[in-house]
Amino acid sequence: MRISATIARPPAPVAVRMRRLVSLALVHAVLISGAVFMLLPFVFMLTSAIKPPGEIFEATFRLWPRQFYGWQNFDSALNTAPLLRFLFNGLVVCGGILVVQLLVAIPCAYALAKLSFPGRPILFSLVLLGLCIPVQAPSLPLYIAFAELGILNTYLSMMLPFFLSVFAIFLFRQFFKSYPDEIIQAARLDGVGEFEIVWRIVVPSAWPAIAAFSIFSVVAHWNDLYWPLIVVSDTKLATPPLGMMYFADSELGSNYGALAAGATIITAPLVVAFLIARRHFIAGITMTGIK
C-alpha cells in the first residue's frame, strides 16, 4: 500500500521541493524560537533551584550547576516556609471553587442551551456581558460586603466571588448546544427529569469540556495572587503564590535558590495535572473552538 503510493506519486521538481523544505524550516524556526522564549523563565527557575547561591548570577548561563545544590535549596524552602500548608490551601480553594462552579454552571448552561423559556435571550446576553467584566471591577464592594459579613480571612472569602463563572456557563452552553435534541426527548419520554437529564445523560458526554474548563479554572485560581492578597492576611490561609510572596519578603529574601525551589514545588502540581488531563484538554478545546 505504502510502496504503491510512493511509486504512484510523480516526483516533484527539485525547485518545488526545495521551496517546500525552506518554508517548512522557516515555520519551524519561528515556532521553536517562540517556544524557547516561553520556556526560558521556566528553565531558569528549574536550574536556579539546584544551584548554590554563588552560581545563580554568574555571567555565563549553564543548564547544570558545577556544584549540585538541589537538596539544600529544597530543604530550606520546605523548612523555612510552610510550603505544604500553602499547597494544601491552594488545593482547598481551587477544588472548592471548581466543584461549585461546575455544580452551578452546568445546569445553567443546559437551561440556556436546551430549554425554552421567556427571557432566555436576555439571560444569555447577560452572560456574555458578564464575560466582559474583569474581576477587579467589583473587588471593592465585595471586600466591604465580606468585611460586613465578617468572613474576611476565611477559605470562603477566597472562593465565594468565583463560585458563579460566566465563562463556564458560556463554554458549557456552546458545548450542550450541539448535543442531539432527540436523545434529550427520548429521555423525557423515558421519564427522566430535567435534572437527571443533565447529570445522567448530558454530562457523561461532556467530559472533554469539563476537563478543559477545569484546567482553565484551576490554573487561574492556583496562580491568583490578587484576590487572596485582598481578603487574607493570615499566613496559615495563604495560597501558594501569596505564601511565596510572604516567604520572599521575610525569611528568605535573598536566598534565590531556595525561592526557585519553592516556586518549583508550587508549580509542579499544575504541570502534573495538565500532563494527566492533556488528552481531554486538547479534545475539549478543539471541540468547543475556544483557544
Added chain:
Amino acid sequence: MAGLTLRGIGKTFGDTAVLNNIDLDIADGEFLTLVGPSGCGKSTLLRIIAGLESQDRGSVSIGGTSVDHMRPHERRIAMVFQNYALYPHMSVFDNIALPLTMTRLSLFERLPLMRHLSLRRRRVMDEIAREVRVVAEQLRIETFFHRRPGQLSGGQRQRVALGRAMVRHPQAFLMDEPLSNLDAKLRVHMRGELTELHARLGATMVYVTHDQIEAMTMSDRLAVMDHGEILQLGTPADVYELPATIAVAQFIGSPAINLFPARVGSGGQIELLGRTLPIDVRNAPAPELTIGVRPEAMRIGGGPCTITCRLRRRENLGSESILHFDLVASPEVPVLCRIDNGMPIPEGEVTLAFEPRDCHVFDNNGRRIEVESRNAASRDVRRASEVR
C-alpha cells in the same frame, strides 16, 4: 394499548403555521402511516402527540382521556427516532432498562453511591433484568447486552431503540422514519420485522416514512399530509386508486403519475390534446381539467384513449422498464410508461393508450371529480380484489 384522538391541532413556529387544524382518529391497534413532503409537519405532529412539544390549539386524547396537561412520560407513549437517539454512554442493557428504572426506583435508589444501601433495589433490578431479557429475546439483541450503541450496526441500534420502546408496554408507538438510515436490504428485513411486531403486540402505531413501499405495505391506513394539513386519509389501496387531489396523486405511486392538461369538450366529454375521450365530465365546476394516468396503466398500442409521444430514454429496472416520453403536441410534458421487459421497445413516435377507467380527473382546484358511475364501479371491483 389504546387509540389516539386528535382534535383541531394547530401549531405555529414564529410566523409559519406548521400544522393547521389536524383531526385524526387512530383506532386501538391500528397501524397508521403519515407521509408527505419534507417539512410538512409530520415530526412536529408526532412530537405533539408525545407531549414533547405543546400545541397552540386543539387537544390530544389517548384511550379516550385528554392528555394535554400530562408530561411526556405520563402519556405512556414510546417514540422511535430516525437516528435512534440511544444514550451513547450506556450499555445496550442500560439503554433498554432505563425507562423501567426511572419509574420503579426512587430517586434515592438511583443515586450513584446511595443505591447500594437499598435492599429493595436489588429485587427491583432483578425483575427489570428479566423483563429486559424478554424484550431482547424477541428482538434478538441479548448477545450484545454489554456493548455501547457506538459499537453496533445500524440495524442493531434500530432494534435496541425498538426494545427501549417496547419494554415499557406503552399505549402507542410513534415512529419517525425509523428505517431511513438503513441500507436497502436491511430496510426490507426490518420492514417485515416491524409488521410482525405490530401483529404480535397488537400495538397502536403511528409511523412516519418517506418510503412509498413502507407506506403501502405496512399500514392499515395512510394519511397524506402537506403544508400542515391532512390531504387524504384512507387505506393504502384507496389512496392509490382514488387520490383526492393532484398533490396526493403525485405523492403516492412510484414512478409518479402522468398529468395532462385537458378541458371539458363540447359534448360534456373530456377533450385531451384535441382528441375527445369517452369520459363524461359534465359535473366539472370549470372547463379546465387535469387528467392523471399512472405509468403502470399506460400501454403501447391503440384504444379509445390515446396520446402520441416520442421516446426520450429508457430506464431498465431488470424485470421491467420505465420509458420516458415527451408529448409530441407539447414536448415539455413528460410521460412515463412502465412496461415488462421482453416487450419490443418502440422507436420514434409512439401511440400510448389507456383505459377510461384508469383516468383520474381533477378540476381546476386540483380536486378529484367523480366521473361516470360505470367507471367508478369497475374500479371498486378492482380495488376490492386488490385489498384481498
